[in-house]
Amino acid sequence: MVLAQLGGSISRAIQQMSNATIIDEKVLNECLNEITRALLQSDVQFKLVRDMQTNIKKIVNLDDLAAGHNKRKIIQQAIFNELCTILDPGKPSFTPKKGKASVIMFVGLQGSGKTTTCTKYAYYHQKKGWKPALVCADTFRAGAFDQLKQNATKAKIPFYGSYTESDPVRIAIEGVERFKQENCDLIIVDTSGRHKQEASLFEEMRQVAEATKPDLVIFVMDSSIGQAAFDQSQAFKQSVSVGAVIITKMDGHAKGGGALSAVATTKSPVIFIGTGEHIDEFEVFDVKPFVSRLLGMLLLFPVFDIFESGMGDWSGFMDKIHEVVPMDQQPKLLQKLSEGNFTLRIMYELYQNLLKMGPIGQVFSMLPGYSAELMPKGHESQAKLKRFTTIMDSMTNEGKQKMLFIWFYLLHKLDNSNPKLMTESRIMRIARGSGQPPREVMDMLYEYKCLAKVFWSKMKGLKIPKKSEMSALYRSMNAQQMSKVLPQQMLKQIGGMGGLQGLMKQMGSIGGSAKDMMGMFGGADK
Numbered sequence: 001m002v003l004a005q006l007g008g009s010i011s012r013a014i015q016q017m018s019n020a021t022i023i024d025e026k027v028l029n030e031c032l033n034e035i036t037r038a039l040l041q042s043d044v045q046f047k048l049v050r051d052m053q054t055n056i057k058k059i060v061n062l063d064d065l066a067a068g069h070n071k072r073k074i075i076q077q078a079i080f081n082e083l084c085t086i087l088d089p090g091k092p093s094f095t096p097k098k099g100k101a102s103v104i105m106f107v108g109l110q111g112s113g114k115t116t117t118c119t120k121y122a123y124y125h126q127k128k129g130w131k132p133a134l135v136c137a138d139t140f141r142a143g144a145f146d147q148l149k150q151n152a153t154k155a156k157i158p159f160y161g162s163y164t165e166s167d168p169v170r171i172a173i174e175g176v177e178r179f180k181q182e183n184c185d186l187i188i189v190d191t192s193g194r195h196k197q198e199a200s201l202f203e204e205m206r207q208v209a210e211a212t213k214p215d216l217v218i219f220v221m222d223s224s225i226g227q228a229a230f231d232q233s234q235a236f237k238q239s240v241s242v243g244a245v246i247i248t249k250m251d252g253h254a255k256g257g258g259a260l261s262a263v264a265t266t267k268s269p270v271i272f273i274g275t276g277e278h279i280d281e282f283e284v285f286d287v288k289p290f291v292s293r294l295l296g297m298l299l300l301f302p303v304f305d306i307f308e309s310g311m312g313d314w315s316g317f318m319d320k321i322h323e324v325v326p327m328d329q330q331p332k333l334l335q336k337l338s339e340g341n342f343t344l345r346i347m348y349e350l351y352q353n354l355l356k357m358g359p360i361g362q363v364f365s366m367l368p369g370y371s372a373e374l375m376p377k378g379h380e381s382q383a384k385l386k387r388f389t390t391i392m393d394s395m396t397n398e399g400k401q402k403m404l405f406i407w408f409y410l411l412h413k414l415d416n417s418n419p420k421l422m423t424e425s426r427i428m429r430i431a432r433g434s435g436q437p438p439r440e441v442m443d444m445l446y447e448y449k450c451l452a453k454v455f456w457s458k459m460k461g462l463k464i465p466k467k468s469e470m471s472a473l474y475r476s477m478n479a480q481q482m483s484k485v486l487p488q489q490m491l492k493q494i495g496g497m498g499g500l501q502g503l504m505k506q507m508g509s510i511g512g513s514a515k516d517m518m519g520m521f522g523g524a525d526k
């Protein structure tokens with residue numbers, strides 16, 4: 001996975017720093033130098049790396065941090081924030097509205113994956129009920145129109161192009177006009193790939209933009225772009241008003257740092273990433289979960305991701321719930337969350353579900369876009385999860401509620417600046433009860449705090465899906481998803497994946513659904 005090596009090097013540097021008995025200026029500098037080296041080796045632009053180092057040093061002023069502050073966490077958080085800042089310019093991109101015609105123009109270097117990505121983008125929206133259409137304004141590359149036509153036909157997306165017309169501006173205007181008349185709400189214009197030196201092609205791109213007045217220009221960038229990233233992306237930015245970035249080929253093994261530099265140059269948010277050649281190997285990009293995964297920081301990524309994907313994308317959220325939480329527990333969990341009850345107990349139950357699903361590495365690998373390389377310390381994560389649940393086991397219900405109160409208090413009133421409130425005796429008691437060192441208890445609470453914070457900002461007031469929506473969810477399950485929620489014993493009984501697929505086919509032909517099947521086995525929510 002792209003950037004995996006960088007993520008690994010940074011997490012190792014943080015880990016080494018954490019192992020030091022005292023965190024002083026020397027230890028911090030060593031850690032930052034290590035991170036700098038890793039970023040430069042991954043092709044991140046020098047200026048960006050230098051700025052990042054300066055910013056972290058500004059934020060983490062060791063002299064000003066009173067004893068009792070968790071310096072390790074503060075440094076880790078500063079590094080995390082800086083990486084997020086590189087990837088997130090802080091302004092959202094234009095968001096098209098369903099039912100209202102928007103023109104989206106794709107630009108990028110030759111071979112960056114524009115044509116493939118145009119179709120992926122159209123297909124992604126089509127699945128969500130949009131009416132997309134594709135216009136091939138690439139008259140430069142022989143075969144470009146054929147490629148787009150082939151992709152579009154496969155995905156049943158209307159397209160427009162010409163074998164004879166050589167003027168891309170004319171094709172773009174005609175295509176956009178036609179699809180506006182046909183009430184398409186997402187008109188995607190694919191353009192020729194170009195290189196910084198090709199002035200005439202840049203002029204042509206500018207003219208296409210001028211003629212079609214796109215609502216959004218998406219810069220498509222290959223993640224293996226390397227050191228050339230800065231100059232190339234700047235050339236595009238200067239010619240057209242780039243509003244968003246899609247990074248392709250994230251499934252490869254490129255160093256990927258160039259992509260970070262290019263994002264910083266265009267000052268536009270990354271909205272999707274391409275994770276393979278296939279039409280559905282395409283993911284919405286969220287900065288925080290991505291950087292968390294990169295650094296292996298939140299070992300509870302799936303849980304965190306549930307909350308991160310929260311309000312904005314209901315279907316994404318449901319998918320995640322679906323993957324992590326057993327089917328019969330889903331309605332109860334959603335009910336609790338919608339009431340604003342993100343308790344330690346809920347966190348506990350989520351952890352237990354994760355543990356039941358097998359080795360953490362495998363659980364993670366089920367998640368879209370996740371690469372096992374990102375979790376080199378899978379066993380450690382598993383062990384940590386177990387320790388956390390043991391700690392929570394040693395709390396009484398009352399204790400869990402009290403803990404909850406204290407943490408919300410800290411979160412909202414004091415912003416975690418008064419460690420005295422989190423009484424030492426309470427932590428010591430829990431540590432003794434669970435047989436874990438007090439630091440482990442603090443870590444667990446920190447994890448909880450992160451989740452609760454995201455929860456409060458995103459999940460409160462969540463609309464619970466109606467029964468009919470839940471049924472639709474069950475119906476939409478495929479055999480692979482179903483195999484994850486069925487008990488292993490049962491899966492064996494029906495002949496493994498092959499048997500399950502056959503059974504689901506049969507159920508489908510008689511109008512049955514995954515929900516009916518769960519009902520048949522006595523496991524579904526009815």
Ligand SMILES: Nc1nc2c(ncn2[C@@H]2O[C@H](COP(=O)(O)OP(=O)(O)OP(=O)(O)O)[C@@H](O)[C@H]2O)c(=O)[nH]1
Pocket residue numbers: 108109110111112113114115116117138141144191192193194248249250251252273274275276277
């Ligand atoms: N592995 C992988 N391959 C990809 C991805 N996106 C695109 N590709 C491949 O990259 C190659 C180039 O993709 P195209 O879509 O033709 O690129 P383009 O930017 O339209 O090319 P030009 O029109 O010449 O500029 C093709 O072989 C694609 O299958 C991705 O996310 N992962």
